[in-house]
Amino acid sequence: MDEIKNKLFEKGLKITPQRLIILEAIYNISHPTADDLIKYIRKKHSNIAIGTVYKVLEKFIEVGLIKKITTEKDIVRYDGYMNNHHHFYSSDSTVIKDYIDEDLDKILEEYFKNKRINNFNIEEITLQIKGKFKK
Amino acid sequence: MDEIKNKLFEKGLKITPQRLIILEAIYNISHPTADDLIKYIRKKHSNIAIGTVYKVLEKFIEVGLIKKITTEKDIVRYDGYMNNHHHFYSSDSTVIKDYIDEDLDKILEEYFKNKRINNFNIEEITLQIKGKFKK
DNA sequence: TATTTTATGAGAATTATTCTTATTTACGAA
C-alpha cells in the first residue's frame, strides 16, 4: 500500500483514502471499466461515490498514472500499465490482454522514422490485435 | 446512388430509403458518430428515427459493410472504408485520419507469423498512431 | 491549530444507446 501512496505523492496528488483504494483496484483488475472498479471497491468500502470514482480516474489520467484504452464499445476502460504496450482484443468476448514487445516497438519506430510522415508528429503507436483466444 | 444500392444488394439487404441515406452519409462524413449521421441526415430528411439509425448501423456491421472504430471515448464511431488500414488519432482534438500502408501490413503479417503467438488466433492488426497534426 | 484549497458524497441532469410496440414497407410468390 505504501507503493501506491508513493505513486500519488510522485505525481503531486493529495493522498486520500479514496485515491489509494481506486488506484489499488486498477492494479487488481484487468483493464477495468468505471463500473468494474465501483463494484470491486464497494465490496469493502460501500460508501464511495460514483462521481468520485470518475473524478479520480480523470485526475489519474491527467497526471499520467493511468490511460484510457480504446475499444469499440460505448464504455471506457482504464489501464494502469504505463509502459508502451499493445493489446489483444478478443473478437467474441470483452477480454483484453496486454502484449509487450520491445523488438516490435523498435521496428515500428525505425519504420516510421524512414517513412517520414510529413504532416503528423507521432507520439505513440499502439497495436490492436483482434482475434480469438485459444482455449 | 446506384452504387450504394448495389452495395446493399450484394450484402443481401433489403433496399430501403433509410438504408440508402445512411450508407451515403457514412461515405460523406469522416469517421462519424451516430449523432453526426443523424444530424447530417436530418438536414434533408427530418423524419428519420434515431433508433432506425442505430439499428441500420448494427445491421451494416453484421454484414460487413462498415466497422466500428476504437476510440477512448464513450461514443462509438463508424468507418465505411473496409480495406485494411490504420488510423492517426489527434491527441488534441477528435480528428481521426485513415492511414493505408500495405507494405507495413506485410511486415506485420510476416513478423507475427514468425513470432508464433501460440494462444491467440490473429484476425486483424490495426495501428493506432497518436500524435499531433501539423498545420 | 487555523486557514485555504481541494476532494468527496449524494443525487440530479445529461447523453448515448437500446428496447418496445404499433405501423408501414420491401419484395418474392401467385
Place this chain on the structure above:
DNA sequence: TTCGTAAATAAGAATAATTCTCATAAAATA
C-alpha cells in the same frame, strides 16, 4: 400487378454511462 409475410421503421419510453452541482469534509501548509 396484387397479395402475403417477414422485415424495417417511427416514436418515444427505458436504460446505462457519465457529468454536473453544491453542500460538506478533509488534506496540506503556514
